[in-house]
Amino acid sequence: MIQLSANMLYAAFFLYILSAVLFAVSITGGKFKNRKGEEDNKAGLFGYITAILAFGASLTYFITRWIAVGYAPVSNMFEYTAALGIALGLAFVIIHPIYRNNYLGLFTMPVVMLIIAYASMFPREVQPLIPALQSHWLTIHVITTVIGQGILAIGFVAGLLYLVRVIDFKKTSKKVKGVEFIIYTLVATVAYVGLGFGFGAADYEANFAYINEQGNEAEVTYFLPPLIGPNEGELISEQGMSPLVEVPAYIRSDDLNTVVWSVLAGLLLYGLLRLVLRKPVGGAIQPVVKNVNPQTVDEISYRAIAIGFPIFTLGGLIFAMIWAQIAWTRFWGWDPKEVWALITFLFYAAYLHLRLSRGWHGEKSAWLCVIGFALIMFNLIFVNLVIAGLHSYA
Amino acid sequence: MEKVKCECGHVNPYGTYLCESCGKPLIEEKGKLANMRYEGVARRSQTYTRTFVDKIWNFFSSVKVGIWIIVVLLLTSSLGTLFPQEMYIPPGENATIYYEQEYGTLGKLYYQLGFHNLYSSWWYMLIIAALGISLVICSLDRVVPLHRALKTQRVTRHEAFLKRQRLFSETDNAENIDEDMIKAESLLKEKRYKIRKENGNILAEKGRFSRWGPYVNHIGLIIFLIGGMLRFFPEMYLDEHVWVREGEQEVISGTNGEYFLRNNEFMIELYDEEDEKYQxxxxxxxxxxxxxxxxxxxxxxxxxxxxxxxxTELAEVKDHDIRVNDPLTFEGFSLYQVDYKLNELSSFTFTLESEEENTDLTDIQFEVDLNDPEDVYEFDNGYRIEIVEYFPNFVIDDNREPTTINRIPDNPRIIFEVFPPGTDHEEEQGELSLVGIQVNEPLNGENDYAIRMTDVDMVNVTGLTIRKDRTLPIISVGGFIFMIGLVQGSYWHHRRIWIQNRNGRLVLAGHANKNWHGLKKDFKYLSDETAFPMPVDQSEESSEEENEGVNESHDPTQR
Incomplete structure (x- = not known):
């Protein structure tokens, strides 16, 4: 069952690639003609159908894993991040028929793929649930939250599309740098996933004996070549090399090493892109999206936020509070994850007020959508992995 | 303040921008489009600016100020997650040194600024209070005139109003207007619009109630915040902790000694390491x-x-297995599984041994309950053992005196005094010894008798949180109303379509508070089914002009 569910996730991943390609064809493929010589570019429709199939496959992954593990598969970093990708796919499948905007498909599908690929970097084995997680509220709270975040992520995608469409990439400006930074972040994530897959396939492992924070001897395993070594580290495996730098014990050297690799590989990849394109990457994409109606994508991003915000609030705050009251004796305890969920809520509330009362449409609104998504990812990755709290299960 | 009379006859409050009845612009504004925010009503905050109260009102009625409060709350909240709050630092750590020791200078600063208790600090409370005030005033300032304007709006709007709508079209000498208008009416009814007619003009309106969504959700938020505030009243909130040993019962605080809890058994179950699934x-x-x-x-x-x-007699009320995620609840109290202690010492069994042979001490065996030791143990053969001093949790304090940290027998030491038969325990002094785990020291010279520990009994102890929160119903109601308002305002949209026949000239206009896409689709439906034209999106025209050149000119590779 677990194998089946894993295969379905792979299938979904490849279907998303196919869908992205079809959406690309629908835009750049020009005017196909059918036998009668009429314009007939159906690639967009096929792209959408493929996106539905991909979502179906990912849903099958979700259900089969649910059956296999015996609880809603949203309990650790792998499961939650994958669910976020699936939710983004779901949000797209819902929103696309309303606006029928193939550009949105072209931009959404790669983000879905990236999130699912990123998820697969985390340990995937079946995890026993600790007592605090044994509740139906795990299912209710997390699934509602993830759907809300998936829909909010559409706001990000549409916002990014808007920015790439309207920003003048010929002049160097903060805006251009901003968009390029977003693109670099995505590229660095690709690099991280690529490195993970590459060295994973090669079974790379370097073990170090080192002195940990408590001053005791401990061992650490690197899955990427160690540029950054642990405190007083000594290589004890055959594979591996001597690190360039050694960091003090209070820094998780293996994680920092991964971050450094991703940043560098991302820079390399991005640099290559710039070299080939000879202009900002956003500027190179812009001609592709020249037919996008900025007002439409602006409305899509706003609609996505207006739809996603209540769902996120319900799942991420209200259901969260109900569960916290049952499991942790209080509905609110200022745990970092709780605080960051509140911050995300406040941020989108500010967005809505700025838009409705202060007339922040278009570009300003698009930047806010991007920042909102950054907050969601920050809460998922940074708060879970770095700021440890009650929610750090992964 | 002077009221403003519109040419349609309606008397508007001072400061009105669009006549509440016919919509004629009363104050000229730049731009092609009317500012439809709050229907162009006069708001108290923009009308009165004289007194101190007005100034306060005006300050908090500004959405700009409201947004700033949200942003400030957001930023300060994030600061509190930089390092753990005091309640989350490891138990037993002293905050005064912990932050500096763990996080260096920054940690010290964090502590000195009071960020270790940020969320209960007075200034954080002040920001939340400001948010509450802003919520109330912003809502009141807008909802009253908005309600009046939507109620008094006329079907026949002034042409200047229609012209300045985002979706607008006019057709001179349109044919079959009357027929098409009848048809349009039924088409719009089909789309669940509410139709009002006047002088042959049509106002089709849909989803007006979504306009109240924001105010409903603000009411919910205010109730929620009030609920949160009530916690500071003592009767409303109880948060206690109790340890209960297996087989024992403890009073549940907050119940005036009426309820007790007995711990029948505490257990921890681990996942089976042999289980293939989890290996x-x-x-x-x-x-x-x-x-x-x-x-x-x-x-x-x-x-x-x-x-x-x-x-007194205690009657059993109910049995419950208290687990994480499954508290025991009764009469508004909840008992939660939060902590435990395995194998706490509960009793020692001792025997007496003698240096001299042929003293028969086999009968002498006694058990000391470490939570409630007896003072004296007397035996049939005349031996008497007294407990002179008992330290459940023994330490040597700063004055080098033996003492106990608390009453929990984590490190028990007992000073025994042994009186063999024939000694007068009131006049003479017996042999003293200090006994504990792996400890047995004579205290007054060499002892003839030695007390030997032969058995140890241990129990498991459960740690429960006793919680009563009477604010929960209020908070739940607040949260519920908030959610309703949010959904009401987000998932429905207020749309209006004006169709007017001005002596053979057809005028179409439309306004939506959001989801213009949906409104356009409705217009599309009308124009497909009737001879009505598709109205022009006047905002698009202007934005196209602005964007012109952006996509064409700056990419030389483009044809």
Missing amino acids: PALERAGGPVVKTYQTSATLLRREAGGTIGSE
């Missing part, structure tokens, strides 16, 4: 993973008639 994950975890923490408990209630302190 890889358990290996990664590097240790056992807990499956269940459970206290099998019985709730007891004092029988009527008994007084506090006297030996």
Whole structure:
């Protein structure tokens, strides 16, 4: 069952690639003609159908894993991040028929793929649930939250599309740098996933004996070549090399090493892109999206936020509070994850007020959508992995 | 203040921008489009600016100020997650040194600025209070005039109003207007619009109630905040902790000694490491993973008639297995599984041994209950053993005196005094010895008798949180209303379509508070089914002009 569910996730991943390609064809493929010589570019429709199939496959992954593990598969970093990708796919499948905007498909599908690929970097084995997680509220709270975040992520995608469409990439400006930074972040994530897959396939492992924070001897395993070594580290495996730098014990050297690799590989990849394109990457994409109606994508991003915000609030705050009251004796305890969920809520509330009362449409609104998504990812990755709290299960 | 009379005859409050009845712009504004925010009503905040109260009102009625409050709250909240709050630092750590020791200078600063208790600091409370005030005033300032304007709006709008709508079209000498208008009416009814007619003009309106969504959700938020505030009143909120040893019962605080809890058994269940399903994950975890923490408990209630302190009968009310995620609840109280202690010492069994042979001491065996030791143990053969001093949790304090940290027998030491037969325990002094785990020291010279520990009994102790929160119903109601308002405002949209026949000239206009896409689709439907034209999106025209050149000119590779 677990194998089946894993295969379905792979299938979904490849279907998303196919869908992205079809959406690309629908835009750049020009005017196909059918036998009668009429314009007939159906690639967009096929792209959408493929996106539905991909979502179906990912849903099958979700259900089969649910059956296999015996609880809603949203309990650790792998499961939650994958669910976020699936939710983004779901949000797209819902929103696309309303606006029928193939550009949105072209931009959404790669983000879905990236999130699912990123998820697969985390340990995937079946995890026993600790007592605090044994509740139906795990299912209710997390699934509602993830759907809300998936829909909010559409706001990000549409916002990014808007920015790439309207920003003048010929002049160097903060805006251009901003968009390029977003693109670099995505590229660095690709690099991280690529490195993970590459060295994973090669079974790379370097073990170090080192002195940990408590001053005791401990061992650490690197899955990427160690540029950054642990405190007083000594290589004890055959594979591996001597690190360039050694960091003090209070820094998780293996994680920092991964971050450094991703940043560098991302820079390399991005640099290559710039070299080939000879202009900002956003500027190179812009001609592709020249037919996008900025007002439409602006409305899509706003609609996505207006739809996603209540769902996120319900799942991420209200259901969260109900569960916290049952499991942790209080509905609110200022745990970092709780605080960051509140911050995300406040941020989108500010967005809505700025838009409705202060007339922040278009570009300003698009930047806010991007920042909102950054907050969601920050809460998922940074708060879970770095700021440890009650929610750090992964 | 002077009222403004519109040419349609409606008297508007001072400061009105669009006549509440016919919509004619009363104050000229730049731009092609009317500012439809709040229907162009006069708001108190923009009308009165004289007194101190007005100034306060005006300050808090500004959405700009409201947004700033949200942003400030957001930023300060994030600061509190930089390092753990005081309640989350490891138990027993002293905050005064912990932050500096763990996080260096920054940690010290964090502590000195009071960020270790940020969320209960007075200034954080002040920001939340400001948010509450802003919510109330912003809502009141807008909802009253908005309600009036939507109620008094006329079907026949002034042409200047229609012209300045985002969706607008006019057709001179349109044919079959009357027929098409009848058709349009039924088409719009089909789309669930509410139709009002006047002088042959049509106002089709839909989803007006979504306009109240924001105000409903603000009311919910205010109730929620009030609920949160009530916690500071003592009767509303109780948060206590109790340890209950297996087989024992403890009073549940906050119930005036009426309820007791008995711990029948506490257990911890671990995941089976042999279980194939979990093996890889358990290996990664590097240790056992807990499956269940459970206290099998019985709730007891004092029988009527008994007084506090006297030996009274306790009646069993109910049995419940208290687990994480499954508290025991009764009369607004909840008991939660939060902590435990395994193998706490509960009693020692001792025997007496003698240096001299042929003293028969086999009968001398006694058990000391470490939570409630007896003072004297007397035996048939004349031996007498007294407990002179008992330290449940022994330490040597700063004055080099033996003392106990608390009453929990984590490190028990007992000073025994042994009186063999024939000694007068009141006049003479017996042999003193200090006895504990792996400790047995004579205190007054060489002893003839030695007390030997032969057995140790241990129990498991469960740690429960006793919680009563009377603010919960209020908070729940607030949250519920908030959610309703949010959904009401987000998932429905207020749309209006004006169709006017001005002596053979057809005028179409439309306004939506959001989801213009949906409104356009409705217009499209009309124009497909009738001879009506598709109205022009006047905002698009202007934005196209602005964007012109952006996509064409700056990419030289483009044709």
